[in-house]
Amino acid sequence: MSLCIGVDVGGTNLRVGVVDGLEVIDELRFAADFSTICRTHAADEAWQQILAVTAEALDKVLQRHPDVTSIGIGFPGFIDPQRGTVAQSPNLPGLRDADLAGGLARLLLRPVVVENDALAAAYGEYKLHADDISDLVYLGLGTGVGGGLIVNHQPFAGQNGYAMEAGHIIVEPDGRLCGCGNRGCMEQYASASGVSLSYQSLTGKQLDAASIAQAAAQGESDAMRAFELAAVSLAQALAHILKVVDVRTVVIGGGMSHAWPLMQSAFMQRLDHDLIPVLRDRIDVSVSTSGDHAGIIGAALLSAR
Ligand SMILES: [Zn+2]
Missing domain, CATH: 3.30.420.40 (ATPase, nucleotide binding domain)
Structure with a gap:
């Protein structure tokens, strides 16, 4: 099976795991305080920074694992099911209809999917269930x-x-x-x-x-x-x-x-x-x-x- 990256966006950090089958074979943690970025910048600028911080972290992981074929991100917010954009995030005011998946896919040249973090965890639990x-x-x-x-x-x-x-x-x-x-x-x-x-x-x-x-x-x-x-x-x-x-x-x-x-x-x-x-x-x-x-x-x- 091909390697995929899964990202868990937390309050102050990004946890990035390289997943083979049902196993995390490598895991890295990057400081990423998105709520402070949102509080201290205008909406457009905050969004550009969030995109840049996430892309930089993922780029580091992709350098270690260049054969990764796709990237999934569990994001704390409401994801528009049709467009895959972050419609709104309660802890990140100002972020509206942000195309995180599209932005990252263009920078990292791989398919990227963004899903609500709890729904991503539910899917993981479903796959891992005995x-x-x-x-x-x-x-x-x-x-x-x-x-x-x-x-x-x-x-x-x-x-x-x-x-x-x-x-x-x-x-x-x-x-x-x-x-x-x-x-x-x-x-x-x-x-x-x-x-x-x-x-x-x-x-x-x-x-x-x-x-x-x-x-x-x-x-x-x-x-x-x-x-x-x-x-x-x-x-x-x-x-x-x-x-x-x-x-x-x-x-x-x-x-x-x-x-x-x-x-x-x-x-x-x-x-x-x-x-x-x-x-x-x-x-x-x-x-x-x-x-x-x-x-x-x-x-x-x-x-x-
Ligand atoms: Zn409530």
Whole structure:
């Protein structure tokens, strides 16, 4: 099989992996703070810089692996399904209808595909799954909560690229204000920043989710409570999703999934409670075992289709 590159665009860096089959055979990380670029430059200039930084990183990887045949990019934003452009990115205001794939393809002389980062991770999880499955729901718990849906072996982006905006399912009417403009969205409770907010409202103390996880593992009750709240919110939203899409296989990924042991019991209890009874024993929820590689592998394989 030919080599492909998969890119995971993070908050402050690009992770670039060279993928052979289902394996990442080389991985490099490049500093790339796109949100600072967007904050400090006019839209056009910011876009040119984002393109240049990405092209430069990819060029370095292509020098090591000149036989790479295609490049896939998982981008945190809404991707226009018809044109493949970045229609909008909540963390990168000013970026509108940016043709990242076209711009990179012209510079790097290879086919380039851009897909929403959570959908790329969903596709990676689907390809990596031990069972022979056709459908999968993916929820990625990070700074926010992303979602991806695979239907009949294909990524499902929706007609506008907004399918599976799971983090914005409202689980707490009139709850915490969300970046999307609504209140009580699931990601305000189930993301890393949501856990920090819960802990702060319980204790008045500001800690990051990793430190709260440590405290919870040592039995601190407020820290445990913050993760239980995350688990319950996630289960509420997932029950809604499963009632709509009727998919059996669910994979939980993202940085916060490392804290799954703190969430699992409250999560399963709430999911069982909220699901239609006949579905209760038919849902297979697992935590990603890809070691953060699903996004890279999924993006790479999407470019090779
Ligand atoms: Zn929201």
